[in-house]
Amino acid sequence: MTDISNPELPPITVVLLDGQELRGRLHEREQTRRGPWTHCVGLALWATKNGTTEPAEHVVWLPADQVRPVDGSSYDAVPTRAH
16 A cells, blocks of 8 residues: 655645545646646545555646645645756
């Protein structure tokens, strides 16, 4: 099972296309060469492996308009790259 409770990664809110919101963890953020920012986010979801279903972290890059900061969280230590 993937460790999905890393307290060193700050929480982030992910907004799905239908408006639902999920809580995830922000791994890093990057400004693309064309200008928009993207965020690498880990989401705790269910996964099936060897016939067993268990929680696992799914990591995905999302555009900035699909993530929101969580009040009271610090993002100062998040790796950030701008091209």
